[in-house]
Amino acid sequence: MIKTCPVSRRRLLASGAAAALVAGLAPSRLLAAEPLKVAGIYTVPVEQQWVSRIHKAAEAAVARGEIEYTFSENVSNTDYARVMREYAEGGVQMLVGEVFGVEQEAREVAAEYPNVAMLMGSSFKEDPALANFSVFDNYIQDAAYLSGIIAGAMTKSGSIGMVGGFPIPEVNRLMHAFMAGAREIRPDIRFQVSFIGSWFDPPRAKETAFGMIEAGADVMYAERFGVSDAAKEKGVLAIGNVIDTQADYPDTVVASALWHFEPTLDRAVAAVKAGTFKAEDYGVYSQMIHGGCSLAPLGTFEGKVPEAALKLVAEREAAIRSGSFVVAINDDEPKSS
CATH class of the missing domain: 3.40.50.2300 (Response regulator)
Structure with a gap:
């Protein structure tokens, strides 16, 4: 099931802005001028504890006018890669979700769409060779x-x-x-x-x-x-x-x-808009000191x-x-x- 936050708009960015995301280099002036298109892909309902915190942070960013947010919930592991590709083909600039059961498939999709920033819950670390794929975990x-x-x-x-x-x-x-x-x-x-x-x-x-x-x-x-x-x-x-x-x-x-997922998501969104998003471990931002x-x-x-x-x-x-x-x-x- 695909859902969109009430204030989100379903439209593509100008093709030049979308393409310039390749290798983590974004046209910061263009991206800063309008909300970032973000999609969440979740294997459970958004009411589930872990996912609810990502969802809450995304809705807060929507309320501030920083992102447009669409999400799919109850996505099976066998269908996860397909949904990732669907959003990537639809012009989304950033994907957020959890790939604990589909690590290899998700990274293969990331390689296919280097112009889409991906911030994924993962048990593994980032790969510098996959510049658009960052990981996080709830280090609470x-x-x-x-x-x-x-x-x-x-x-x-x-x-x-x-x-x-x-x-x-x-x-x-x-x-x-x-x-x-x-x-x-x-x-x-x-x-x-x-x-x-x-x-x-x-x-x-x-x-x-x-x-x-x-x-x-x-x-x-x-x-x-x-x-x-x-x-x-x-x-x-x-x-x-x-x-x-x-x-x-x-x-x-x-x-x-x-x-509190807000420190993680907010830093990732800011990095995409600034054109500095790269492969890194965002897990540290779940810690109390942050x-x-x-x-x-x-x-x-x-x-x-x-x-x-x-x-x-x-x-x-x-x-x-x-x-x-x-x-x-x-x-x-x-x-x-």
Whole structure:
């Protein structure tokens, strides 16, 4: 399904402006004069946590008049390359999306359309030989670590359940950071870790979480949708990931590690308009020091989290923002205790 933001226009740029994007060289005067044509290609609904942050950032750029934005959601991996080509042929100047399951095919398409800038979520690094293909990932381990400190202070059983989609680097590093934070408060804490083999299967995530709760977990790390539903039904707590769902689970979700995609997208758009877009890793802009992630406000859990944990969170956050404390990045698959 292809959708367009209400304020977007479906038209091509002047052919000269589009062609001059080759090798990352854009006619900055022409591009700066009008919004950049951007298309998002997503394998899941835009409501899904991870994709929703890209979508939100794009809509904000639309509201500022910086881009025109069209998107396709629920695109299968087998159809991803075709949709990329369709947008490239249609005159889009920049593609944004996630190619974790189609790395090789996506890069082949990028080589076919060197005049189209591509900013893609990827588990791999950029290739200097592919000048128009940049990568990013949600390196929000800083916020995940801080949320782990809170989780460690809130568990009474000393057992935390963690349900993820797939054991890929961008999930693994967040889980490890969360676990490290929890151990700061309670070194003997135990973790139950499981992956459901899907990016969007709330029923499966919920059932997996039920099993962990029955095995003693009283705090759940909700990397996937469905986990907080199980926590709510069973009367245990949950820690959110990427988005803040506390409004939907006011008595369940204590805190969340939030991803802000705006620093990533805004830099990429500016680079295309300036004619300086090139193959690089934009993952760094997801880090807290660049405003790419944060810990959600406690909201309904104000006054319910132990002061010692809040003090440690404040100290660590200040150190992370100053650069004096670095949360370790561990991309290895996490295991149950």
